[in-house]
Each structure stands twice: as structure tokens, then as C-alpha cells.
Amino acid sequence: MDPDLSSNRVTGWDSVFYVPAFVTEEEEDYLIRKIQETPQNKWKQLANRRLQIWGGDLTPKNVLIPQAMPPFLVEYPNLISRLKATGAFNSSPHQQPNHVILNEYLAGQGIMPHEDGPSYHPVVATLSLGSHTVMHYYRYAPSDPAEGGGAGRAIEPAPALSLLLEPRSLVITSSALYSAHLHGISAVEEDTFTGPGDSKDSHGFCVANANLLVGAREKSVVEGGGALRRGTRYSLTCRDVSRVAKIGTGTAFGR
Numbered sequence: 001m002d003p004d005l006s007s008n009r010v011t012g013w014d015s016v017f018y019v020p021a022f023v024t025e026e027e028e029d030y031l032i033r034k035i036q037e038t039p040q041n042k043w044k045q046l047a048n049r050r051l052q053i054w055g056g057d058l059t060p061k062n063v064l065i066p067q068a069m070p071p072f073l074v075e076y077p078n079l080i081s082r083l084k085a086t087g088a089f090n091s092s093p094h095q096q097p098n099h100v101i102l103n104e105y106l107a108g109q110g111i112m113p114h115e116d117g118p119s120y121h122p123v124v125a126t127l128s129l130g131s132h133t134v135m136h137y138y139r140y141a142p143s144d145p146a147e148g149g150g151a152g153r154a155i156e157p158a159p160a161l162s163l164l165l166e167p168r169s170l171v172i173t174s175s176a177l178y179s180a181h182l183h184g185i186s187a188v189e190e191d192t193f194t195g196p197g198d199s200k201d202s203h204g205f206c207v208a209n210a211n212l213l214v215g216a217r218e219k220s221v222v223e224g225g226g227a228l229r230r231g232t233r234y235s236l237t238c239r240d241v242s243r244v245a246k247i248g249t250g251t252a253f254g255r
């Protein structure tokens with residue numbers, strides 16, 4: 001990982017970096033406008049959120065059939081090259097993201113704890129736009145040999161790590177956090193913080209990136225307790241798919 005990110009490391013975690021204000025308010029407004037202008041048929045409606053997939057589709061064998069990224073990702077505000085410049089993708093196959101999933105969450109919507117799967121090099125950089133959210137990372141419960149592990153394994157109810165993601169922030173996760181934990185967002189309209197005295201025993205959580213927050217309101221509720229109402233949040237989850245099909249020949253490379 002690039003040393004430029006060392007001051008953004010989340011305390012106690014080697015592979016988690018939080019970069020507040022990665023884009024400016026002006027850039028955020030521009031990106032949200034461009035997202036909202038995309039044709040309706042680009043959206044895929046899921047039960048609890050909408051999403052768009054940019055960079056191409058993945059085959060069942062995890063090969064990317066590449067497609068050009070939309071101009072607002074590669075031109076102003078130069079998101080892809082700025083992500084490359086963080087160094088987060090230095091050890092990934094293409095040194096920069098080639099695949100972006102845009103999620104839209106209305107207040108009250110979330111995403112169940114999940115793993116991102118084997119298609120990607122194990123680094124994800126997520127830009128939050130429009131609203132904060134709280135991302136929880138969970139461990140699997142110690143597996144009962146009688147159950148054989150695998151799908152449907154129980155997860156620990158208290159998150160191992162919780163991050164408050166401010167609008168305009170970037171969070172970069174990799175290695176163990178990516179591959180040995182699940183991540184999810186509770187489907188709530190507001191996030192409640194009880195201050196630093198939070199007890200993990202009652203499934204409460206501590207905000208691990210409290211010292212890296214920049215928003216006055218965010219800092220105040222994390223330090224002293226309170227609630228943050230969610231608005232509509234867009235997340236751009238940027239990843240590098242290891243295997244990319246060579247367009248025209250139909251053959252894949254990368255392995």
C-alpha cells in the first residue's frame with residue numbers, strides 16, 4: 001500500500017484506510033448530477049436498493065467482458081486516475097480499478113452482510129456521495145464441525161469493525177478484511193451513537209475511524225452521542241477484476 005495513505009490508516013487495522021473529503025462538494029454535486037442523468041435502463045432494481053454496473057459484465061467464470069467507463073469516471077473529476085494515485089491498487093493486476101458498482105440507497109435501505117466474492121483482486125475503494133452511512137464488518141462465528149462450514153455459516157452478532165463513512169469520503173479495504181470478514185449496512189433511517197462508552201456486549205459499536213472524521217456534526221455525535229439522519233447515498237465501489245476478456249478474439253487472459 002502506498003505510504004501516502006499511512007496517515008489515513010484506521011487504528012488497529014493494517015488493511016483499512018479512510019480518506020475524508022476525497023472529492024470536493026462541487027465534484028460531489030457534479031457526480032450525483034451525472035448519476036441521476038444516466039438512462040433509467042442502466043439501473044438494476046434489487047429488493048432493497050438500485051445499482052448500476054460500469055466497466056463491463058462478469059461471466060459466471062469471473063471474467064470481465066470489458067466496456068468503456070462513462071466519461072464522468074474517466075474525465076473530470078478524474079476519479080479513476082485519482083484512485084490509481086492513492087497507491088491502493090499498486091499490487092493489483094491492472095494497478096487501477098476496471099470495474100465500478102454504483103449503489104443507490106434511500107434512507108432506510110441497507111445491504112445484508114456479505115462477501116464480495118472471488119472475481120476481484122482483494123482491494124475495494126468505495127466513494128460515498130450524498131449521505132453518510134455506517135459500514136459494519138463482521139467475523140464468522142467459530143464454525144461447528146458438525147455443520148461443515150460453508151454457506152449459511154453463522155456470523156458474530158457484534159461487528160468486529162464499524163466505520164462512519166462521511167459523504168465525499170473514500171474507504172479502502174483489502175486483504176483479511178476483504179476476504180475473511182463480511183460487510184453490511186443496517187437498513188435504518190438514522191444511525192444512533194451513544195458516544196465512546198459504547199458496549200460491544202450489547203451489540204453496540206465503536207466508530208473505529210472517529211479520529212479521522214472531518215464533519216463537525218459527525219464528530220460531535222461520535223464523541224458525545226446523538227443521531228445522524230440518512231439521506232440518499234450513492235456508493236461507487238471500485239475494484240480490479242483480475243481476468244479480462246480480450247475483446248474481438250473471445251479469449252481470456254490474466255491467469
Ligand SMILES: O=C(O)CCC(=O)C(=O)O
Binds near residue numbers: 111135237
Ligand atoms: O455501499 C457500500 O458502501 C457497499 C456496497 C457493497 O458492499 C457492494 O456493492 O458489494
Ligand SMILES: [Fe+2]
Binds near residue numbers: 116
Ligand atoms: Fe460488498
